[in-house]
Structures are given as structure tokens and as C-alpha cells.
Amino acid sequence: MKEKIIFWFVFFGLALTACTKGSAEAQIEKPEYEITIPESSNIGNFINIRFKANKKIEKASAVFINNKNTPVQKLDAFPINKEQTEFVVIAGIATWWQPSEWQIKAQIVFKDKKLENEIFEETKPFTIHDTEYPKYIMKFNKKNTDLIYKKSEKKTEQKNRFAEVIKAKDPKAILFPGPFVLPFKVTRISSPFGEKRISKYTNGKVTERRHWGVDYPAPTGTVVSAPCGGKVVLAESRIVTGNTIVLEHFPGVYTIYYHLHKIYVKEGVVLNQGAKLGEVGTTGFSTGPHLHWELRINEIPIDPRHLLKKNLY
Numbered sequence: 315m316k317e318k319i320i321f322w323f324v325f326f327g328l329a330l331t332a333c334t335k336g337s338a339e340a341q342i343e344k345p346e347y348e349i350t351i352p353e354s355s356n357i358g359n360f361i362n363i364r365f366k367a368n369k370k371i372e373k374a375s376a377v378f379i380n381n382k383n384t385p386v387q388k389l390d391a392f393p394i395n396k397e398q399t400e401f402v403v404i405a406g407i408a409t410w411w412q413p414s415e416w417q418i419k420a421q422i423v424f425k426d427k428k429l430e431n432e433i434f435e436e437t438k439p440f441t442i443h444d445t446e447y448p449k450y451i452m453k454f455n456k457k458n459t460d461l462i463y464k465k466s467e468k469k470t471e472q473k474n475r476f477a478e479v480i481k482a483k484d485p486k487a488i489l490f491p492g493p494f495v496l497p498f499k500v501t502r503i504s505s506p507f508g509e510k511r512i513s514k515y516t517n518g519k520v521t522e523r524r525h526w527g528v529d530y531p532a533p534t535g536t537v538v539s540a541p542c543g544g545k546v547v548l549a550e551s552r553i554v555t556g557n558t559i560v561l562e563h564f565p566g567v568y569t570i571y572y573h574l575h576k577i578y579v580k581e582g583v584v585l586n587q588g589a590k591l592g593e594v595g596t597t598g599f600s601t602g603p604h605l606h607w608e609l610r611i612n613e614i615p616i617d618p619r620h621l622l623k624k625n626l627y
Contacts, residue, residue, distance in 0.1 A: 501532075
């Protein structure tokens with residue numbers, strides 16, 4: 315009888331230990347996560363949506379849903395640490411999006427013990443505020459008129475190549491969150507981001523387009539420096555934008571430099587903040603020496619001056 319009692323104690327002890335161990339493992343493996351979504355932003359600005367967890371995140375994403383409950387844009391998040399427990403979405407708020415009450419639906423995915431997906435979602439309200447942009451009438455000479463309206467296979471090829479460059483979202487891109495600084499010592503702005511340009515050409519054509527960058531006038535030869543670390547993904551002379559450089563700072567995040575007099579860098583090179591990119595000029599479609607500085611996030615043009623106020627993430 316005594317042996318039976320000892321046996322049952324041992325049996326229940328082992329069972330209790332196994333259950334306790336199983337419960338502890340289950341508790342450890344249960345994903346705990348936090349998704350940070352901002353409440354609002356203005357058109358022409360950018361936001362980040364952060365995902366943080368106690369275990370490796372398989373993938374994460376965010377969907378922007380407009381006031382008609384229509385999904386407008388889905389963006390993948392990218393890991394920002396080696397353990398892949400922190401991800402971020404960097405999103406630009408397009409100037410053509412309707413300022414109103416939107417929603418952001420965020421999704422985070424883990425792998426369970428059976429390597430099956432565990433999916434968790436959160437949807438939060440997101441307010442888009444309007445931004446007022448000025449209007450400006452510009453008259454262009456025959457040279458600039460021809461640059462815009464004269465058909466050219468080379469111009470088409472350059473346009474398509476540029477579109478492919480800024481469309482890319484390389485998951486292996488080196489991350490440069492900031493802070494950013496101005497490309498050179500700026501004294502004034504000649505054309506702000508978002509300006510509604512009414513352009514009049516010598517052929518009688520009139521167009522109205524937004525200005526997708528910020529123009530900083532400066533003497534020809536003024537050195538332009540990298541405002542933050544980045545990889546040179548394009549450096550070439552183009553018909554319309556003149557000598558042009560594109561830097562990649564994060565998957566889908568690019569800063570762009572137009573109308574340069576000279577280009578100092580080559581494609582594929584990774585630069586530190588302050589590295590010399592080139593010189594201010596007036597090449598391509600230009601009315602005088604200046605730097606056109608532009609920011610694209612997931613192809614959406616965003617006011618680059620926001621980079622001077624906050625990091626990408």
C-alpha cells in the first residue's frame with residue numbers, strides 16, 4: 315500500500331511538472347505585441363506605423379481606408395532590428411487624398427509551433443487634414459517649351475527608368491532613419507512643395523500641375539551634400555531634370571536632386587551624411603541655378619522639409 319501511494323505521488327508529480335512546463339512554454343510562446351498608429355496627419359506629410367512584439371514577427375502591414383470605406387493603399391512593414399521583433403511602415407499622405415476621417419487597418423503575423431500563421435489585426439480612426447498651397451503663374455521660353463513637348467525616345471526611356479527606380483522597395487536596403495539636414499546652407503526658397511503651377515509655354519499650351527519638390531536657389535557650383543546617409547540608386551544626366559541623383563534611405567523612401575551642374579557620385583555607392591553629391595546648376599528644364607529637392611515615399615511626393623523636423627522612424 316505504501317509503495318502504491320509513493321507511485322501515485324511520483325506519477326502526479328511528474329504530470330503536474332509536465333503541465334506546469336507546458337503552461338509556461340505556452341505562455342512564453344504566446345505573442346504579445348503593440349501596434350502604434352498615429353491619430354492624424356496633413357496631406358504632404360508622412361507618418362510611421364510601428365509594430366513591436368516579444369517574438370519574431372513574420373510580417374506586418376497597414377491598409378489606408380478612405381471615408382467611403384474603400385481601401386486606398388496597402389503597405390508592407392519592414393524590420394528595423396536584427397531580431398525582427400520590431401517592424402515599421404513609413405507612409406506618405408498624398409496631396410490628392412481627400413482630407414476627412416479615414417481608417418488604418420494594421421495586421422501583424424507570427425508563426426506558431428506548427429509553422430502556421432497567427433494573424434492579429436487592429437483598426438483605428440485616422441484623420442487627414444488639409445494643407446493650403448499657393449498658386450503661381452510661370453512663363454517659359456522656347457528652350458523649356460521644347461524640353462517638355464518635343465518627343466524623344468530617350469526622354470521616354472529616362473522617364474520609365476526613373477519610375478522603376480522610385481517604385482522599388484528593396485527589403486535589403488540599408489536603413490537610414492535620420493536625422494536629416496539641408497543639402498547646403500539655404501538662404502531662401504523660390505518654389506515651395508505643393509505649389510499649384512500654371513505654366514504658359516511659347517506654343518500656346520497652358521498646364522496646371524503641382525510642384526513636387528522644394529526649389530532652393532543658389533549660385534552655380536554651390537556644393538550639394540547628402541542630407542542623410544543613403545545609397546545612390548540613380549546618377550545620370552536627363553533631358554528634363556538635367557543632372558539628377560536619387561538616394562535610397564529605406565525601402566521605398568527616396569530623396570531626389572535635380573538640375574545639378576556636376577555629379578560627384580556613382581550609382582551603387584553608399585554615402586554618409588554630409589558626403590558631397592554634386593553642385594547646384596541649371597541643367598534641364600530650369601529658369602536659373604537652383605536645387606530641386608524632392609522626397610518620394612512609396613512613389614508619393616512628400617514635402618522634404620518634414621525630414622528636417624522628424625526622423626523617418
